[in-house]
Amino acid sequence: xxxxxxWLPTSFAEAWACKQAFGDSACYVAGSTWLQLRAAxxxxxxxxxICVDDIADEDRAPVEADDALQVGLRVTLxxxxxxxxxxxxxxxLHQMCRFVGAPALREQATLIGNLAAQGDLVPYLxxxxxxxxxxxxxxxxxxxxxxxxxxxDTAADVLITRLNIPKESERVRYFVRKVGRRAGFxxxxxxxxxxxxxxxxxxxxxxxxxxxxxxxxxxxxxxVEALARGxxxxxxxxxxxxxxxxxxxxxxxxxFATSEYRRVVVANLVTAFVASALEEG
Ligand SMILES: Cc1cc2nc3c(=O)[nH]c(=O)nc-3n(C[C@H](O)[C@H](O)[C@H](O)COP(=O)(O)OP(=O)(O)OC[C@H]3O[C@@H](n4cnc5c(N)ncnc54)[C@H](O)[C@@H]3O)c2cc1C
Numbered sequence: 297x298x299x300x301x302x303w304l305p306t307s308f309a310e311a312w313a314c315k316q317a318f319g320d321s322a323c324y325v326a327g328s329t330w331l332q333l334r335a336a337x338x339x340x341x342x343x344x345x346i347c348v349d350d351i352a353d354e355d356r357a358p359v360e361a362d363d364a365l366q367v368g369l370r371v372t373l374x375x376x377x378x379x380x381x382x383x384x385x386x387x388x389l390h391q392m393c394r395f396v397g398a399p400a401l402r403e404q405a406t407l408i409g410n411l412a413a414q415g416d417l418v419p420y421l422x423x424x425x426x427x428x429x430x431x432x433x434x435x436x437x438x439x440x441x442x443x444x445x446x447x448x449d450t451a452a453d454v455l456i457t458r459l460n461i462p463k464e465s466e467r468v469r470y471f472v473r474k475v476g477r478r479a480g481f482x483x484x485x486x487x488x489x490x491x492x493x494x495x496x497x498x499x500x501x502x503x504x505x506x507x508x509x510x511x512x513x514x515x516x517x518x519x520v521e522a523l524a525r526g527x528x529x530x531x532x533x534x535x536x537x538x539x540x541x542x543x544x545x546x547x548x549x550x551x552f553a554t555s556e557y558r559r560v561v562v563a564n565l566v567t568a569f570v571a572s573a574l575e576e577g
Contacts, residue, residue: 484509
């Protein structure tokens, strides 16, 4: 790889203007861990790196405000893990951050970089209904993470400035799991997040399920979610969910696992999570 030229804008507007000026030859850079991994794997990466490090007034730690966690574009995974607010009120985000890479990498890698690289955090962000603020055409836009994923191809110049992650509710059960080939760092075979709201009569208020990790395009499973909504938890519903997860999930074959294996793993784990609510009453 030829050495990239590094740009150090001091404001969102300047960073965005820089991206406009260089177009596809430029990209935003946070911790640069993903970009360096791509370069080391022989993938083409842009030659102009617009680094977000010097942008003024940006917090390095996540901030709790109005029942949401605000994560700026310089917040690293390690800072999120060290935050006592995240540990206490976003315990599943805390767990997910620890699933990414090794400790040294997490000191450098950011949450927003992980989102933009469609990393392991995205299923959790989809299930928790996180939103983001992005600088585009001289103005700030707010979008859900899911809307942003769907508009990605047309919004390549957009600078993500902040993630807003709603507080985990005590009335909601959460499930997160990165499925890999062995304990040390490996890209995920698949990463899963789910949340479930049930009332005292075991009727489902809402089930949310998202998959991602590895080479998956992170996505929710709306048919699975609709199948459970308003239904009483019962063994026949669990069987239907198991079947629907396998038919709705988009996945792929590679040298390490077949698509069928990935589908069965996700169906088993999500169904077991839903079943645990039935067992616990
Ligand atoms: C050894 C190793 C192990 C890894 N393990 C994992 C793993 O287990 N799980 C995992 O998910 N990932 C893993 N990664 C990939 C990567 O480290 C993470 O996804 C990380 O969170 C990316 O964050 P970053 O700040 O380094 O992003 P960068 O590399 O700086 O950027 C990533 C992408 O985000 C874009 N971007 C950055 N900031 C912005 C912004 N503000 N607005 C818009 N776009 C932006 C960049 O242009 C780029 O496309 C690993 C990488 C390495 C090298």
